[in-house]
Amino acid sequence: MATLELKGITKRFPGVLANDQVDLKVSSGEILGLLGENGAGKTTLMNILYGLYGADEGEILIDGEPQQFSGPGDAISAGIGMVHQHFMLVPVFSVTENVVLGVEPVGFGGVIDMKEAKKEVRDISKQYGLEVDPDAVIEDIPVGIQQRVEIIKVLFRHAEFLIFDEPTAVLTPQEVEEFFGILNGLKEAGKAIIFITHKLKEVLEVSDRIAVLRRGAMVGEAEPATATENDLATLMVGRPVELVVNKETSDPGAAVLEVRDLVVIGDRDQMALAGVSFDVRAGEIVGVAGVQGNGQTELVEALTGLRDVTSGTVKISGTEVTHATPRQIHGHSVAHVPEDRQRSGLVMPFTITENVVLDAYYEEPYSHGISMDWKAAREKAADLVEQYDVRTPSTEIPASSLSGGNQQKVIVAREFGRDVKLVIASQPTRGIDVGSIEYIHERIVEERDEGAALLIVSTELDEVLALSDRILVMFDGHIVAEYQGGSVTAAEIGLSMAGAAP
């Protein structure tokens, strides 16, 4: 029986103590749930364990033997395998090429023996019930299968200790169940597993033991049999957390957004939206659930003028805006919280002031003609920073120096900080801390209560459930189901997310 132990691991980054005296232990045939919110230091800890970072203090022991990892190669040969949150697969390589990369079976002259490699991939895939086509190219297969490839990769290297970093983030509820099956199979095969997540339900369901990390330090352990979600949340955040969003029942008014038969072509010339129709009414939050990549991104881009519409119509307050530019849509009092704050929401090297006027710089009072009025912009920025609780020493520092939660607040402040009739928000709380999540959820409900229509797209099912008055489920470019908020369970939605008829 093999044991992996971390003792007193400490890691500092400039200005941040990422890990503070962390102890951890896991043995064969056991699943350890490692719980912590975004930014708690889970990934740093695992990167240290995997040899990607060196720890400033502390040691790693395998079966009591201290280990020195100067790179992932060392960790791999010590029997540690890691399935990363963002898959580490080369998209243009085949499954087999990805699996053997780094430990290729070679013949004379360094030529890779692909036949042998494929055979080994098939063997592992059979042994653990992980069905894949060894010749398939990664970019052509769904994420669920890609995850299997990641697991095969780890097993191919004879790993005894398997680390899964937020493995369920990209899966449907059904795929999650299937994944837990695989996890249990691995456990029975005698592997030691560390399952990293911020999802309370999942950690309770599958773990044998739970360890909780907060602000870089281990704050406690819990037994899945006795712990409740509330206990764990409190432990994880350091204070009692409201797991539900407080809101009155909605009182929807006239339709603000009307979408009819919307057809949109995606980046790879695929049908991203295949005729989608729905309304969002004033004073109503409509949540869009679905696994990432089923047309939600394209939907939001089409509605906000960022992507061409092939056919169908979009109306805002009765005005046709199907082929309107982002600026024209902005002019219809539409707020847009984009899916990826770093990619399109903010210009990272710009100051908060410069970012606050990103979609209004051409209007009074921020500019007169082509001359910018930076004074007006600074005043607005100072106002919003105050109002929206953005934690920053100044409005004149680059957005890149803010934490993820504060960056997101800057975007929300910019978008909500004026009169809006329609809010289109995509992944409004992705990757930020619980405090910021709660804050942004409150603001969203507030906008609704003030009479705005809100369309919230999220791959976090819990978020959609908590916020929405009405829920639309997207699958493969279609809206496959519609539910009233509050009357539906995650399991029901999960089935539609996987494309099953409701």
Next chain:
Amino acid sequence: MTDEPKGEAPPEMNGDADNGEKSGWAAFMDDLTGVNVDWRSAVLVPVLAMTAALAVSVLIIVASDIELWRSFSISALGDSFGQAGSAMWALLTGSLGSLAAVSSTLAFAAPLILAGLSVAIGFKAGLFNIGAEGQMLMGGMVAVALGITIDIPVFLNVPLAIIGAMIGGGIWGGIAGLLRARTGAHEVITTIMLNSIAGLAVVWMLSTKFFQPEGRLDPVSEDIAVSARLPRLLGFLDRSDVRVHLGIVVALIAAYAIYWVLFKSTIGYEFRAVGFNPNAAHYGGMRVTWLYTSVMALSGALAGLAGMAQINGLLYRASPGFAAGIGFDAISLALLGRSHPAGVVAAGFLFGALRAGGIEMQVATDVPVDLISVIQALVVVFIAAPALIRAIFRVKTGEEIGQLTTGWGT
């Protein structure tokens, strides 16, 4: 092999910006100028980079002394260093040592500053214009075409040349911008190709009846009208070796205009936004394709002005090599000036001085003038990798310049 990049691993979460305390002189500069700037990277690094580049060039002169290596002796080594020393001295006197020298420096600086602004504005918008050379040629040829056909009073003819050159260069740059915006063709490749095309086009044009003086067979144009020439600023002295002309004024006005556009106007805000993050610019309602085209057109127009300064200020007629590599020097210059108009002006004076001094150096000490290209290349290396400066001079410097351009296909 120590092959890890110099730099800290980025932390998982960002703390507050840690600017640290400013040292005395930096704080003093802030007080003096009323702006809060990272003076270390804005001034100290360029100065040290220049120093290091000159030091290396001295070593190059010595190391390339063929006589020294044929019969090595300490005294021969001394002689060799002596030659290098006098070469450096000639660089200095040739650029600053007399009224004629200073005026020559300024005359060289004018097209350099304009071309440097051209590259700098591209960098600010995330585009790498390697095509300033070709745009100079096209702008300059328009100026020549106008200058040999139109003879109206100087206060009309010079503005005409300016506008014509801006249009000529602007179109040539705009082509690359349009290609980038519409097809994604990387501007680095297209501008390199457009340089070669422009070079061949100039040779062809100079063999046509329109440009070529009667009786000439070599590719050269007629002289432009006297009224199209940029007036000499110190013309009243009546000295033919005092060559400073109106071009330097045009360059300084252009630098201020670009400063205003970049930092005080909505257009400049759009340029910078698209430069840092085209996705966010698109999200903010900016027309990215139009911006790419207009940035490259503006960049080309500035390079066209540089071509005009070269023709109407210095040469008065075109021959195939009239851009004289200024379009390539402009790249180093923009980097040295940190793509800021004020920095470009300062770097333009410096490079102008190198060009003026370089000629004196070749005449006086037999050290080939091509050494200045080497010096300029070295300066950029030191600028772009402050870690090298840190290692050599053991001082604290600002951050790495990092990525100014985008790779293919992104």
Next chain:
Amino acid sequence: MTTKTVALDEGVVRTPAEIKRSRYLGITYLLLAAIVLFFFWRWSGDLGNFTFKLARPLDPSAPDLTLSASRTTMIVAVVLAGLGGFQLAKGFGKFNNMVLGFGIFLFIFAFLGWATAQSSLGAFSMVGMMKATIVRSVPITLGALAGVMSERVAVINIAIEGQLLAGAFVAVVVASPLATADDSLFLGAPLGSWIGVGAAILAGMLLAWVLAVLAIRYIVDQIIVGVVITIFVGGMTAFLALRWLADNPQLNQAPIFKSIGLPGLSSIPFLGPVLFDHNIFVFGAFILVAALTFLLFRTRWGLRARAVGEHPGAADTLGVNVYRTRYLNVIIGGAVAGFGGAFFTLGSVGRFDENMTNGRGFIGLAAMIFGRWHPVGAMAAGLVFGFADAMSQTLGILQTGIPSEFLGMTPFIATIFVVAGVVGKARPPAADGQPYIKQ
């Protein structure tokens, strides 16, 4: 609710982009047909016959090809018009590019026929032009291979021009004093010349190492490093040429590598002289293309290198040393470019002239993109550019009245068309140009 669906099944219905491209291509064929019809046939009148010589002078192994100019141009015009019509109506699907190549071939054939027929010579040596195509493609191909090696591991190398120039200079300066005409030859050159080639390779590797250090260790923008290295080498070689070679012409005078006819193969009619009678640089380029293709796509080393170029993070987490792989590949690329540089002096004219590479390195960069980052593609693109070069020289001899500058522009214009995606989008290695910073 009725749901409208658009059929997008591949092969059945074409995407808008495809339809647009098909339309452009179709119009291009019709335009070419019109040019052939009006310029070469109608307006030129009957020009009589033209002759392409398929063998070298005094070599009876292959007959001359003599055709009627008016008949040839007419036939070509009809075929091109037919291609255009079909392209507009249905399109050629996945054969689009192949048909485009065929169409361009026909057009060039008609153009050459017209140019020959209207010239007072009435004939020109096709075998000479094709041989020149191969020779002129060599530095471009080698430059492109240097680019492929480097960019496959995601380091952009636009210092190729500088590496070629440095190789050219170093080769001649080292070979000149070491090699004399009466030394015994080894594979077409005296030992001293081979040392010159070795020195050129080392020079290319040294510059590549500088590129690698600045790009990988100091994370300097790779495009800027490339430009700066090229400026540096341009200045340095001009400086040293003046300082050393101007007064010491004996340092700038090296024997040229002699052609080696491959036994048997070189006596095949037409193909023999075109393909199998060259100096070692030409054969070296062919061998390198084959070797690098094998290494990149069949071996462990190649798989790792490509992984580093596509997804360095993945390679790193699997224990592949990203930095070492990048250093190694960039430096191998430098060696290839240094070898290519030596061609300019030792493989061609035997002396160094200031800026003698004249943009070939940049064309090599374009050939790399045109060839989709694949060694074989790079060679194919190199041959296309070599052909453009050789043809503009031929047309100069035939005196067509078209300014030679315009013909000289064709490779550059072709490159712009290539990067603009007219012949389909190429996908660079996913991490190309991005420094890797350990997470």
